[in-house]
Amino acid sequence: xxxxxxxxxxxxxxxxxxxxxxxxxxVLLSLAITSIIGTLIPQNEDPGVYFQAFGPFLYRLFDxxxxxxxxxxxxxxxxxxxxxxxxLVCSIDRLSLTWKIIFPGNPRFTPARFRSRKNRHEFKAPVxxxxxxxxxxxxxxxxxxxxxxxPTDTGVALFAEKWRWxxxxxxxxxxxxxxxxxxxxxxSMFGFDGxxxxxxGESVDTVRLRNSSETKKLDFxxxxxxxxxxxxxxxxxxxxxxxxxxxxxxxxxxQKDIIVNDPLRYRGINIFQxxxxxxxxxxxxxxxxxxxxxxxxxxxxxxxxxxxxxxVSGQTITIPEGGGTFTWTSFSRAxxxxxxxxxxxxxxxxxxxxxxxxxxxxPLQFPSxxxxxxxxxxxxxxxxxxxxxxxxxxxxxxxxxGLQVTRDPGVWIVYTGFILMIxxxxxxxxxxxxxxxxxxxxxxxxxxxxxxxxxxxxxxSMANRVEAIARQLEDVRG
Amino acid sequence: xxxxYLLSFITFIYGFAAFLYIAAWIFRKEGPGKLATWVSLVGVxxxxxxxxxxxxESYRLxxxxxxxxxxxxxxxxxxxxxxxxxxxxxxxxxxxxIGAFAMPIAFLTMAYASMAxxxxxxxxxxxxxxxxxxxxxxxxxxxxxxGAFAIAFGVSFMYLMKKGRETDQPSSxxxxxxxxxxxxxxxxxxILMQYPWGLSAxxxxxxxxLVYAAMFLYQRMAPATRERLLDRLPQTKVLxxxxxxxxxxxxxxxxxxxxxxxxxxNSAWGRYWGxxxxxxxxxxxxFVYATLLHARxxxxxxxxxxxxxxxxxxxxVLFTYFGVNLLPGLHSYGAMGQ
Ligand code: HEM
Numbered sequence: 001x002x003x004x005x006x007x008x009x010x011x012x013x014x015x016x017x018x019x020x021x022x023x024x025x026x027v028l029l030s031l032a033i034t035s036i037i038g039t040l041i042p043q044n045e046d047p048g049v050y051f052q053a054f055g056p057f058l059y060r061l062f063d064x065x066x067x068x069x070x071x072x073x074x075x076x077x078x079x080x081x082x083x084x085x086x087x088l089v090c091s092i093d094r095l096s097l098t099w100k101i102i103f104p105g106n107p108r109f110t111p112a113r114f115r116s117r118k119n120r121h122e123f124k125a126p127v128x129x130x131x132x133x134x135x136x137x138x139x140x141x142x143x144x145x146x147x148x149x150x151p152t153d154t155g156v157a158l159f160a161e162k163w164r165w166x167x168x169x170x171x172x173x174x175x176x177x178x179x180x181x182x183x184x185x186x187x188s189m190f191g192f193d194g195x196x197x198x199x200x201g202e203s204v205d206t207v208r209l210r211n212s213s214e215t216k217k218l219d220f221x222x223x224x225x226x227x228x229x230x231x232x233x234x235x236x237x238x239x240x241x242x243x244x245x246x247x248x249x250x251x252x253x254x255q256k257d258i259i260v261n262d263p264l265r266y267r268g269i270n271i272f273q274x275x276x277x278x279x280x281x282x283x284x285x286x287x288x289x290x291x292x293x294x295x296x297x298x299x300x301x302x303x304x305x306x307x308x309x310x311x312v313s314g315q316t317i318t319i320p321e322g323g324g325t326f327t328w329t330s331f332s333r334a335x336x337x338x339x340x341x342x343x344x345x346x347x348x349x350x351x352x353x354x355x356x357x358x359x360x361x362x363p364l365q366f367p368s369x370x371x372x373x374x375x376x377x378x379x380x381x382x383x384x385x386x387x388x389x390x391x392x393x394x395x396x397x398x399x400x401x402g403l404q405v406t407r408d409p410g411v412w413i414v415y416t417g418f419i420l421m422i423x424x425x426x427x428x429x430x431x432x433x434x435x436x437x438x439x440x441x442x443x444x445x446x447x448x449x450x451x452x453x454x455x456x457x458x459x460x461s462m463a464n465r466v467e468a469i470a471r472q473l474e475d476v477r478g
Numbered sequence: 479x480x481x482x483y484l485l486s487f488i489t490f491i492y493g494f495a496a497f498l499y500i501a502a503w504i505f506r507k508e509g510p511g512k513l514a515t516w517v518s519l520v521g522v523x524x525x526x527x528x529x530x531x532x533x534x535e536s537y538r539l540x541x542x543x544x545x546x547x548x549x550x551x552x553x554x555x556x557x558x559x560x561x562x563x564x565x566x567x568x569x570x571x572x573x574x575x576i577g578a579f580a581m582p583i584a585f586l587t588m589a590y591a592s593m594a595x596x597x598x599x600x601x602x603x604x605x606x607x608x609x610x611x612x613x614x615x616x617x618x619x620x621x622x623x624x625g626a627f628a629i630a631f632g633v634s635f636m637y638l639m640k641k642g643r644e645t646d647q648p649s650s651x652x653x654x655x656x657x658x659x660x661x662x663x664x665x666x667x668x669i670l671m672q673y674p675w676g677l678s679a680x681x682x683x684x685x686x687x688l689v690y691a692a693m694f695l696y697q698r699m700a701p702a703t704r705e706r707l708l709d710r711l712p713q714t715k716v717l718x719x720x721x722x723x724x725x726x727x728x729x730x731x732x733x734x735x736x737x738x739x740x741x742x743x744n745s746a747w748g749r750y751w752g753x754x755x756x757x758x759x760x761x762x763x764x765f766v767y768a769t770l771l772h773a774r775x776x777x778x779x780x781x782x783x784x785x786x787x788x789x790x791x792x793x794x795v796l797f798t799y800f801g802v803n804l805l806p807g808l809h810s811y812g813a814m815g816q
Contacts, residue, residue, distance in 0.1 A: 024772050032765035032794075039755040039802070071753045184751070193749060232541070232603040239606055260606035261746045272748040273606075354674060374598065406748040414750060418737045425733055429726040460719050 018089035027083045034079070038070045044211055084181050091174045102167050109148060109159040114437035119463050120452040121470035125477035129155035129440035129447045135476055136438055143469075144436065154441035166431040167456055172424030179417030186410030192216055193408075198224040199279055199400040203247060207405045218269065218405070220248040225255075227276060227399040235372060240273050242401040268407055275402030277341050288344050288364075290331050291384035296362075298323070299378045308382070323377050324352040335361055342366065346381050432457045436469060449473065481532040482592075482599045485554055488528060489588040491521035492557070496585045499577035503710055511574040515565070518581060522561040525588075529554060532601065541603040546617040550599045553591035555617070559625030560584045563724075567629065571720060575710045579632035587628075596672060612742035620735030620760075624795050626728030627767075630721050631792035634785035637717040640708055641782055660686050662793060669801040718781055721788055722774065729767050736760050759798035766791040 017023065041062075050068055051059045066073030125132055133149060133156045141147045144160035151157075194207035194216055203223035206215050225243040232238050239259055246254040246266050256264045263272040292312060299306045300321055307320045316327040327349045335345035345363040352358075352375065360379065363369050367380040436453035451470040455462035495517040502511035532545040545551045564580040591597060663685045667678035696704065711717070739757070740750040751757065770787040773779040 021772055021776050025769055025776070028765050028769040028772070032762045032769070035758050035762050035765070038753060039758050043753065071758075234603065236603055236605055238603065259609075261610040261742075263745065263748065270748050272746070274747065354677070355672065356674065404748045408749075411744065411750065415741075418740070422730070422734055422737065425730045429730055 015089060015093070018085050019093040020086075021090070023082070023086050024090070027079060027086060031079055031083065034070070034076065037067060041067060041070075043071070044069055080181060084178060087174045087177055091171050095171055098167060102164060109150075109435075109437070111150070111152060111157050111437070111439065114452050114454075115439070115450075117452045117454065119466060120450050121467060122448065122450045123470070123474050123477070124443065124446065125440075125449055125474075126446040127477065129442055132440055132447055132449075132477065133158060136440075136473060139473065139476060140436065140438070144434075152439065152441070155447060156440050158438040158440070159435070160438075161433070161435040163431050164433045166427050167433050169424050169427030169431065172420050173428060174424075176417040176419075176421035176424055179413055179420065183410035183413030183415075183417060186413060187408040188410075191408040191410065192406065194405045195274060195403065196222070196405060197277065197400045197402050198222060200224055200227050200398055203245075207403075219267070220246050220253070222271065222403070222405075223247055223252075224401050227401045229276060229399075235368070240276055240401075242273055242276075242403070244271065244403075268409065270406050270408075272404040272406070273401070274404040275340070277400050277402065279398040279400055288333055288388060289386055291346075291386070293385045294328065294346060294381050295383035296326070297367075297380050297382045298326075299380075301374075301376055301378065310383075319377055322353055324350065324355075326350050326379065329359075335363060337361060337363075337369075342369070348379075350375070350379075352376060428457075432462065434462060434465070436466065438473065449477070481528050481535055484524060484531060485528040485588070485599075486592045488521055488524045489585065489592050491517060491524065492561070492581060492585040492588055495521055495577070496581035499574060499581050503575045503578040504707065506706065506710065511577075514574065514577055514581070515568065518561055518565060518577070522558065522565065525554065525558045525561065529558065536601045539601060541601070543604050543609075544614045545601075546614055547604055547608055548598070548602055550591050550597050552617060552621060553587055553597070556621045556624060556628075557584045557587040557591070559622050560587065560628050563625050563629050563727075567720065567724075571712065571716065573712050575712065576629075576633065576636065576720075579636050580629050583628050583632055590670065594671065610742050610745060612738050612745060616735055616738040616742050619731050619738055623728045623731030623735055624799070626724045626731065627788075627792050627795050630724035630728065630788050633717055633721045633724065634788040636711050637714060637721060637785045638782065640711045640717065641714050641785075656686055656690070659689060665793075665801075666796065669797065714781065718784065721784065725767060725770060725788060725791075729764075729771065732760070732764055732767065736764060755802045756798065759794070759802055763791060763794040763798050766794050 045068070047063075047068075050062070054062060062068060065075070070076055136158055137147055137149060140158060140160040144162045146162065146164075147158065147160040149156055149158050192209055194209045196204055196207040198204050201224070203221045205221040206217045208215050223245040225245055227243075228239075228241045230238045241257055241259050243257050244255070244264055245252050246264075254264070254266055258264050258271065258273050260273045263270050265271075290313075293310055295308055295310045296317075297306055297308055298319055300323065303321065305321070309317045311317050311328055313328050313331070316325050318325055328346060329349050330347045331344070332347055333344050335342050335347065342361070342363040343365045345361050347359065347361055349357050350360045360370060360373065362379055362381050364381055364384070367382065368378075370380060371378040432455040434453065434455045436451070439450045440447045441450075442448075451466060451473060453462060453466040453469070495514050498510045498514035498517060501507070502509075502514060529545050529551075532551070533542075536542050536545065546555055560580070561584050564577065564584070567576060567580075568574060592599070660679075660682045664675075664678045664682035667673050667681050668675060671678075673681070712720070736757075739760070743752065743757075744750040766787065770784060770791060773787060774784060
């Protein structure tokens with residue numbers, strides 16, 4: 001064989017490999033299975049945490065495989081790339097075959113294609129084909145976009161079709177997958193994702209980038225004029241609101257209050273309400289000494305009884321009424337709950353009667369905090385030794401607002417992909433290219449009618465539709 | 479009347495309907511079947527009314543929001559969608575036997591919502607991140623999808639039962655089936671009831687014994703009796719087609735659900751995708767059903783394998799919905815904001 005043929009063969013095989021549905025199944029299932037790993041092992045945490053959790057050997061193994069940031073690892077990106085190549089090659093391959101079917105120039109139909117079909121309905125009509133064909137064509141053209149008529153050896157044949165373009169639906173879906181991946185790529189190459197804390201009254205023009213140590217300077221400054229938060233009377237947060245001003249070249253150019261779900265957008269940069277915090281007086285953290293003993297109150301939700309227990313650090317107590325055990329594991333001077341500072345707190349491990357141990361946080365300043373957990377018991381620290389007073393609340397609390405600042409030029413590509421995916425799926429699943437064929441042949445007492453039809457998918461419902469059409473045609477046979 | 483009471487009452491109505499469907503199937507009677515349809519219809523209207531009432535009550539409390547904001551409300555909506563989809567299927571396919579497999583799922587969903595100890599039926603105010611119209615679109619789309627997948631799950635089960643008679647199983651399945659059954663039941667107990675692993679395994683063992691005892695009894699039945707049980711199920715061809723139709727419908731809505739979720743995330747946090755466990759699991763579910771849609775186009779992948787994939791897909795749905803809260807790395811208060 002000459003070398004040209006060999007390489008053509010070779011290319012052909014590669015093309016076939018990428019166009020195969022087997023590859024699709026393998027890649028989709030691989031993506032589904034490997035994606036599970038990243039949900040079992042929390043991603044992007046501090047290396048030290050992983051090292052402690054897994055020990056040196058597993059840590060090194062996982063590190064080499066990028067398990068700690070697996071969705072950005074080379075092998076996961078490879079799978080996605082493989083999927084993209086697969087969709088692309090497969091779609092081109094098929095579209096080149098079906099293009100002629102979808103855009104045939106002037107649609108022609110071949111009676112032979114329909115005559116051999118199994119699901120055919122036949123009946124007799126008392127009128128000759130030429131008289132019947134007019135009625136039938138009118139009937140069909142009400143239901144189908146395109147109708148056609150041709151004389152045959154024995155009479156006439158009518159043809160009707162609609163939604164030829166529905167064959168394109170699946171290519172639209174596949175195109176949308178490619179757009180989503182492209183949009184993601186554009187976003188990660190040309191966009192950024194940063195965050196910044198701005199104390200009330202101050203302004204900044206630089207943000208820290210997420211998952212990296214770099215910063216990014218903006219073309220303008222963001223000033224936080226005011227930050228407000230409100231709570232429901234259940235204690236759950238109701239609204240976080242930052243009044244922001246964009247300052248460009250020393251001039252205020254835009255003012256807007258932002259809340260969660262309603263960001264500020266300026267020059268392609270989006271500013272979201274992400275978190276907030278209190279400005280701590282600098283020395284207050286050091287003041288509170290580590291308590292040596294604490295007294296807990298334990299209130300049973302079921303019986304309403306309240307019990308008291310005094311314990312030292314590290315001690316485990318048994319909760320009354322068979323409620324399990326509680327261990328005082330540590331003390332934090334500045335604990336956080338969901339990213340919100342809640343001041344000094346006791347941290348402990350609660351093991352309910354039946355259930356797994358959970359870590360719970362008992363802030364010294366908020367004795368009713370643990371009620372939010374809705375456990376069988378609500379715990380609170382009611383006394384501690386040594387008992388230095390907590391910092392009295394400052395008269396005027398000063399907050400900082402935590403903003404997420406992002407730029408993602410790929411988002412419009414992704415959104416286009418979203419729309420195409422929904423539209424494409426709808427067309428693919430619920431519309432099909434339907435063709436109906438009616439043949440009228442002359443017989444002694446009038447004509448013989450044969451009705452049949454096909455659709456490129458959902459063949460069962462098409463069979464029902466053809467049957468219904470045949471029955472209606474029988475009713476109008478003259 | 480308070481919406482929680484109304485909805486607990488609906489649980490019993492669904493239970494009654496499920497009972498009637500099963501009775502109609504086993505005893506081959508038309509009467510209970512017809513009654514079951516009417517009872518289901520009454521149930522689904524009451525279910526819808528319960529949701530509306532809850533919406534109204536939330537406004538009376540001054541924290542008005544659509545009743546789709548927490549686990550309880552989403553479960554109630556899930557059951558609502560499921561029964562509607564089922565009733566449409568019943569009408570289209572003119573088979574009440576499907577009800578014997580579909581209504582129990584709706585009943586269990588409502589019973590779980592009303593009775594599981596860790597699910598609160600209180601109307602809670604919305605935390606800031608949930609205040610978005612995208613949230614409503616997102617939850618609705620997801621649960622319409624899940625509802626279709628749940629019925630497809632029941633239909634797949636019927637398919638396997640019916641097909642089991644027509645052809646012999648490959649011998650490897652005999653060993654794999656009990657293991658899979660055990661693991662699935664244990665995992666379900668763990669994630670749905672939040673029992674510790676030991677207890678979950680014990681219950682799973684019990685369930686396996688029960689299932690196999692039932693199968694043993696079934697084998698011992700006179701062939702004619704067995705025949706009578708199965709000939710009421712629609713033909714395998716019809717079940718396969720129905721499974722596929724439901725999955726296409728579900729896939730469209732699951733896609734819409736993931737997409738509206740992404741748009742919501744983008745408006746709240748400035749990113750449309752962040753690989754957090756919930757998002758990732760919904761994508762895993764989507765991959766499983768995408769695999770199924772493509773597998774159908776390959777030779778040799780009709781029928782049984784599609785039914786297994788459909789069951790696997792529904793397991794992924796359950797894990798997306800309930801299991802994610804158990805994963806490590808989430809705050810122990812994780813379920814609170816849901
Ligand atoms: C995540 C990515 C993908 C999605 C969401 C997707 C979606 C779809 C959908 C919804 C259908 C219609 C299914 C049906 O008719 O029941 C379909 C059909 C199809 N897909 Fe994909 N697909 C993906 C990837 C791929 C890949 C990688 C290939 C490569 C071979 C592929 C090849 C096909 C083929 C050949 C069809 C049948 C087209 C026809 O009916 O003529 N798909 N796809």
